[in-house]
Each structure stands twice: as structure tokens, then as C-alpha cells.
Amino acid sequence: MVGSEPCSLGYSWASLWNKQQEVLTLNTRRRPHRSQASAPEEMRYLRNFELAEYLGITTMCLWRWQHDAVLGFPQPTRINNISYTDKQAVDGWMRGRVADLAIRPAKEK
Numbered sequence: 001m002v003g004s005e006p007c008s009l010g011y012s013w014a015s016l017w018n019k020q021q022e023v024l025t026l027n028t029r030r031r032p033h034r035s036q037a038s039a040p041e042e043m044r045y046l047r048n049f050e051l052a053e054y055l056g057i058t059t060m061c062l063w064r065w066q067h068d069a070v071l072g073f074p075q076p077t078r079i080n081n082i083s084y085t086d087k088q089a090v091d092g093w094m095r096g097r098v099a100d101l102a103i104r105p106a107k108e109k
Contacts, residue, residue, distance in 0.1 A: 045084040048076070054087070
């Protein structure tokens, strides 16, 4: 039998082949993508696309909010040309907007 002959190390060729296949299988297993990996309980800073998804708006709408001085939307911090926005600041901004709308009387037509 060809595969059962011992090699110079004392192993059979078949057992070495099986070990090599195990190593190849282990090396080719893919790690999950960052977005699919288990993240900490809650991220504090979100990128624009994550923030838009969190708010249920498009990234273009988010861009408009960030560039509208009247809204007072929390400005992102730029690190390596990537924008990160504090989620707690956005939540506070949203609570403030709801409180302003509740206090302000409705406009009469």
C-alpha cells in the first residue's frame, strides 16, 4: 500500500497528508466581518452609515442635518478622515427636540 509506508520521521504518508489537510482547513476558516463580530454591549461613537441606520434616515439626510446650523445637530469628530459621532450626544439632541416640540404651542393656521 502506497500511503501506509513510513517516511523518514516515522509517520506514514497518509497521516502526514491528513495533518496537512487539517492545517489547511484551520487556516482557510474565515473570521466574521467586523460588523458581524460580537461587539461590546453598546458602541458610544458611530460612523455616519451606522448613525443613519440607528436613526432610520439616509446618509444624505444625516449630512444635511450635520450641515444645518439651525438644527444644532451634534457635530462629528473626524479621525483619519472618518467621521465619528457621539451616540449619547445624538440621543440628548433628540430628547431636546421632543421636549421643545412638546413645550412650544402649535402654530395656528
